[in-house]
Every structure is written in structure tokens, then in C-alpha cells.
Amino acid sequence: MKEPIKGFSKLSKAAKLEWLTQNNFENPEETLELFQGYWHNDENVQRKHDDFIENTMTNYYMPFGVAPNFQINGRLYTLPMAIEESSVVAAAAKSASYWMARGGFKTEVLSTEKIGHVHFMYEGDASALFRDFTSLELELREATKELTANMEARGGGITSIELVDKTDDLDHYYQLEVCFETCDSMGANFINSNLEEMAKRLESFAASHSELEENKLEVVMRILSNYTPKCIVRASVSCPVTDLASEGTSGEDFARKFKRAIDIANAEPYRATTHNKGIMNGIDALIIATGNDFRAVEAACHTYASKSGQYRSLTHCKVEDGIFTYWIEIPLALGVVGGLTKLHPLVVKALEMLGKPNAEELMGIVAVSGLAQNFAALRALVTTGIQKGHMKMHLMNILNQLEATAEEKVHIAEYFKDKVPHHREVVNYFCNLRGVPVPKVGS
Ligand code: MEV
Numbered sequence: 092m093k094e095p096i097k098g099f100s101k102l103s104k105a106a107k108l109e110w111l112t113q114n115n116f117e118n119p120e121e122t123l124e125l126f127q128g129y130w131h132n133d134e135n136v137q138r139k140h141d142d143f144i145e146n147t148m149t150n151y152y153m154p155f156g157v158a159p160n161f162q163i164n165g166r167l168y169t170l171p172m173a174i175e176e177s178s179v180v181a182a183a184a185k186s187a188s189y190w191m192a193r194g195g196f197k198t199e200v201l202s203t204e205k206i207g208h209v210h211f212m213y214e215g216d217a218s219a220l221f222r223d224f225t226s227l228e229l230e231l232r233e234a235t236k237e238l239t240a241n242m243e244a245r246g247g248g249i250t251s252i253e254l255v256d257k258t259d260d261l262d263h264y265y266q267l268e269v270c271f272e273t274c275d276s277m278g279a280n281f282i283n284s285n286l287e288e289m290a291k292r293l294e295s296f297a298a299s300h301s302e303l304e305e306n307k308l309e310v311v312m313r314i315l316s317n318y319t320p321k322c323i324v325r326a327s328v329s330c331p332v333t334d335l336a337s338e339g340t341s342g343e344d345f346a347r348k349f350k351r352a353i354d355i356a357n358a359e360p361y362r363a364t365t366h367n368k369g370i371m372n373g374i375d376a377l378i379i380a381t382g383n384d385f386r387a388v389e390a391a392c393h394t395y396a397s398k399s400g401q402y403r404s405l406t407h408c409k410v411e412d413g414i415f416t417y418w419i420e421i422p423l424a425l426g427v428v429g430g431l432t433k434l435h436p437l438v439v440k441a442l443e444m445l446g447k448p449n450a451e452e453l454m455g456i457v458a459v460s461g462l463a464q465n466f467a468a469l470r471a472l473v474t475t476g477i478q479k480g481h482m483k484m485h486l487m488n489i490l491n492q493l494e495a496t497a498e499e500k501v502h503i504a505e506y507f508k509d510k511v512p513h514h515r516e517v518v519n520y521f522c523n524l525r526g527v528p529v530p531k532v533g534s
Pocket of ligand 1 (some may be wrong): 176365469472
């Protein structure tokens with residue numbers, strides 16, 4: 092039985108590795124060597140990575156690919172994409188070329204505010220709080236003056252403070268709902284620091300208010316919301332339906348089938364989940380490459396997809412007067428300063444590759460990446476199916492698993508050039524080529 096370990100985080104990295112490998116692996120020496128093999132050879136770079144989180148043992152490599160030829164608002168971009176799924180970058184690049192030939196992508200930032208809350212309970216008559224909210228608000232703004240000064244100098248700050256009665260949802264539950272403009276930063280620390288100051292002031296306001304009962308107000312939490320329905324971006328493409336024609340399929344037919352696919356994702360949560368997952372393939376890859384918080388973005392997008400009360404598609408499409416228009420509208424709270432943006436050397440390069448965008452430009456680029464990915468998926472799904480492209484990209488993973496040589500890879504890739512490389516068929520072909528017995532199914 093494994094023994095628990097006390098004070099692990101206080102041990103040196105070497106001692107942690109020693110404990111980890113000796114207690115959790117069949118071959119500690121081989122494991123240690125493998126972990127160390129993934130360390131960066133520049134100690135300073137490695138130290139940065141070590142300090143991102145607690146108990147860093149090694150680095151987890153993820154491919155950093157690029158998808159060129161994205162024409163966005165008339166400007167050409169190469170998108171940095173950090174992702175492990177084999178077909179995502181290829182799909183992005185394909186969509187980029189497709190839409191470059193049809194006018195490119197357009198983006199529009201619709202709003203940029205973020206929201207945070209002081210969640211509190213008041214077990215009494217809260218009407219005095221509402222009546223005197225104007226003076227409470229003044230006090231809250233006063234309490235956060237120092238914290239907001241820098242952000243205000245950059246054009247941001249607190250944009251509104253509201254007292255919200257939530258007692259219909261939960262007995263005694265109220266909120267201070269605060270909106271923020273955080274300019275080029277994602278703003279989580281700024282928002283949370285402000286909310287913590289406000290919570291203190293709310294408590295002291297209540298304690299000193301003659302009409303509010305003593306000890307009846309309790310602050311439960313002060314935290315930003317990752318749901319950002321006031322921080323919305325739209326990306327779109329549009330072209331005459333006739334321009335969508337490809338071998339064997341008329342533009343009208345393609346547009347009709349494509350729209351049906353979106354209608355299905357709107358009508359049916361099982362499909363909507365996969366549909367939106369494909370969108371997040373494109374979004375997360377850019378979010379990770381640019382050092383942003385993909386969990387926050389995922390959470391916000393999925394809540395937004397459910398805003399009607401049912402989980403639906405994040406992309407939309409219409410055909411009017413012979414024009415096909417296709418767009419995505421999503422909440423994206425992103426930063427290009429703070430967080431990892433200056434710390435992770437590849438994040439610095441990813442942002443440079445994008446022309447050092449401000450937060451609003453990055454919102455547009457990320458939305459385009461989601462739209463492009465969804466377009467590639469739906470285009471394949473309503474025509475040839477996705478397995479052809481997907482398995483073609485996955486072929487190298489299968490061959491690497493089989494430890495195929497470079498020469499074998501070239502030969503096998505050539506053979507599967509015009510076939511869907513299903514796993515079993517690749518294994519069979521590989522074994523025949525090598526002259527080794529084909530393993531039994533399941534072994
Ligand atoms: C695979 O990662 C993503 C897709 O399943 C998305 C979709 O079905 O729309 C291809």
C-alpha cells in the first residue's frame with residue numbers, strides 16, 4: 092500500500108523526483124531519465140516553467156503548429172496553434188485558403204466588459220440597503236480608488252456596480268454585480284482584488300448602518316464570473332452561393348446541406364456538443380498558444396451556447412438573395428498583457444507572429460479560428476465524411492506507434508494516399524511489408 096507523503100511541496104525538485112519515481116513506477120531509473128529528458132537545456136527557461144505551477148517535475152510537450160493564409164479584415168495572418176489532435180491545423184489551413192479565395196474573414200467586437208460578483212446573504216429586511224445604495228456605491232468606488240487608478244489611466248476600470256436581489260433563486264441571497272473594462276488584460280486578478288475590497292466595505296457599511304440588523308449580512312464569495320456575455324466577438328464569412336460549388340456539388344446543394352447541419356446542431360444537444368467541440372479545437376489551440384486560459388474560454392462558450400435554455404450551435408448560417416453568410420458569435424475574455432504573455436517564450440513568439448494584437452484584435456482572430464475549424468468539419472461531414480482527412484493525419488501516429496522507419500513511413504503513406512487508413516489495415520500492411528506476423532485482433 093502506498094504511504095501518504097507530508098510536506099511534499101517543500102522538498103527540492105530532486106527529492107520530489109526521487110520520491111515520485113521510487114514510489115510510483117516500475118522502473119524508477121528509466122522514468123527519471125525520461126522526465127529529465129524533457130527538461131529544457133537552458134536552466135533559466137526551465138526555471139520559468141518550474142515556477143508556473145507547484146511541484147513541476149518535467150515539461151509536457153504539445154505540438155506548436157501554424158496555419159498560414161488567414162485573411163482577416165483584409166490583413167494576412169499566420170495562426171499559432173498548440174494542439175495534439177492530428178487534423179486540426181490541417182483543417183484550419185484548408186479553411187483559410189478556401190475563404191481567402193472568397194473574400195476572407197471579417198470580425199467585429201460587440202462588447203468588452205467583464206463581470207464579477209460579491210455573493211452575500213442578508214437574513215433580514217434588505218430594503219435599507221437598496222434605498223441607500225447610492226451612498227454604498229460611492230463608498231465602494233472610494234474603497235477601490237487606488238486599485239483602479241492604473242486601469243483607469245489605460246482607459247478601463249469599473250463601469251457599473253449594481254445591487255441585485257437574488258432571493259427568488261435562493262433564500263436571503265443578494266449580489267453586488269460589478270462590471271469592469273480591463274483593456275488588454277484578461278483582468279482576473281484586477282477584478283478579484285476589487286471585489287475583495289468591495290466585500291470588506293460592504294460589510295463595514297452594513298455594520299454601521301442604523302437600519303440594517305447587526306450580524307445579518309454575510310459575504311459568502313467575491314469572484315469574477317467566467318461567463319462574459321458582455322464581452323462578445325463575431326467573426327463571419329460571406330460569398331455568393333454559386334462560389335461554393337465544387338466537383339460534383341452545386342453551390343446551392345452545398346449551402347443547403349451545410350445549413351441543415353447547423354440547423355441540426357441548433358435543434359439537438361448531442362450534435363451541438365460535437366459541433367461546438369470542433370469549434371473549440373480551433374479556439375483552444377490559439378488560446379493555449381497565446382497563453383490565455385482555455386478553461387475560462389471553454390466554460391464561457393458553453394454557457395453562451397445554452398443561453399436560450401438549450402445547448403445549441405455557436406455558429407450560424409443563412410442564405411439570402413443568393414448570398415451565403417456564415418458566422419460565429421462567442422464570449423471571449425482574453426489578455427495580451429499579464430499572465431503568461433511575457434513569461435512563456437513561445438507565447439511571446441505566438442503574439443509576435445500575430446503582429447502583437449491588442450485584446451480586441453486577438454478576440455477576432457480566435458473567433459475566426461473557431462469558425463474556420465467548424466467550416467472544415469461541416470464541409471467534410473456533409474460531403475465525403477471526416478474519416479478520410481482525419482485518418483490521413485492520424486496515419487503518422489499509427490506508424491509511430493508501430494515504430495516504422497522513415498523509409499517504411501514513405502512507402503505506407505504512398506500506399507494510403509487515396510485510401511482511408513483504418514488502424515487495422517495500416518497494421519496489416521505494415522506487418523506484410525516488414526514480413527512479420529500480423530498480431531491477432533485485440534493483442
Ligand atoms: C473532431 O475533433 C471534431 C469534429 O467531430 C467536429 C464536428 O463533428 O463538427 C469533426
